[in-house]
Amino acid sequence: MPTITLKTLINAPIERCFDLARSIDLHVQSMRSSKEEAISGTTSGLIDINETVTWKARHFGINFTMTSKVTKLDKPYYFVDEMMSGPFKKLHHQHIFKTIGTSTEMTDVFEFETPFGLTGLIVERLFLKSYMKNLLLERNRIIKGVAE
Template structure:
């Protein structure tokens, strides 16, 4: 199975505690995902829910061609105000391991995402990654950067 690794970095002009509060709420993930993906958290969490090790989060998502899919991830590691990891348990990928790292810097927080993933279906999966999936993941993270900038800009007004 061919695996791929992508890294994304972003500086946030907010305190570490505020960053933690936002990124550890499962419901906020929908705010950072392009609307065209139809991303909906289906787990019974509310706005006060915070991630913890062992937490299972389920979603509906439309990743490609309008096909709705179920997706399930587990929060496998959490170190408060430093990092957390989500891993796919069921969904469109053969492997999904997403690390979220937070480091306090002057004037805010440096956020780094490390994503390791694999596509099923061997050669067809590798072609799909080259033609579609890698570009789509990058577009999702580009959208997320824009959404974060807008959301945290609103917080500062």
Template sequence: MSKIYKLHRVQLLHTSMDIAWRFFSNPGNLQQITPPFMKFKVTDTYGDTMYAGQLIEYRVRPLLGISLYWMTEITHVKDKAYFVDEQRFGPYSFWHHQHHFREVENGVEMTDLLHYKIPYYFLGDVANRFLVQKKVAQIFDYRAQKIKEMYG
């Protein structure tokens, strides 16, 4: 059986909760913090205001320029506290991404907690070790840098 992998990141945003929540809870803004090599494009959001049950469709080119369809569902939302997106169709056999926001003294602490699984059993584990894990980290490193540029 292949493993479930985890990525955990925490970042301080020097801004207000209102501004942070407005940006991160709008699916249309995800493209701004995704590395250009991914050629990431939101193709349908089924509404601009995030809500539980919202479906978001994307096109993405994570490897070798191959275009992939990806659909996530926003499964949980608590205004100005957290939201969760889960893959419904796409490259992973499991994708559960929590986004948490907490007001702190100098702004907003944003926490990403991602659990994912690669298909194809032990071959997926090998692919994760040598390719996917590094690519996921690279994507989140890029996001952190872009967010730092935007919010200090």
């Protein structure tokens, strides 16, 4: 199962970074390239523990719908969102925040698994892991820009 781990240093307080990472509105802004929108559940503001959001987006010319739920939360240090339904066999995203001096280190641990057996495995390795990493990097760039 592919795992993407990213660390982003943000010159802003941990509470601000934590809340921006939970912001539905900022997520939509950071995913403009895929026309992502929140269509059900928590569709604006900050998502919280046990809340869900259903996303509609277009990737690779195909429309996708995915419902995620925040399954763990320890404000302002940690939260996890997991796919409840959607295109992946599994999607588990840990968001970890740590104060370093006057900055915040934001760490993403993003695990996913595609369906379709061997074909899915080939897709993961050929391009999907890189594609997902680039989406996360863009999202983190937006969070950093707004936070700072």
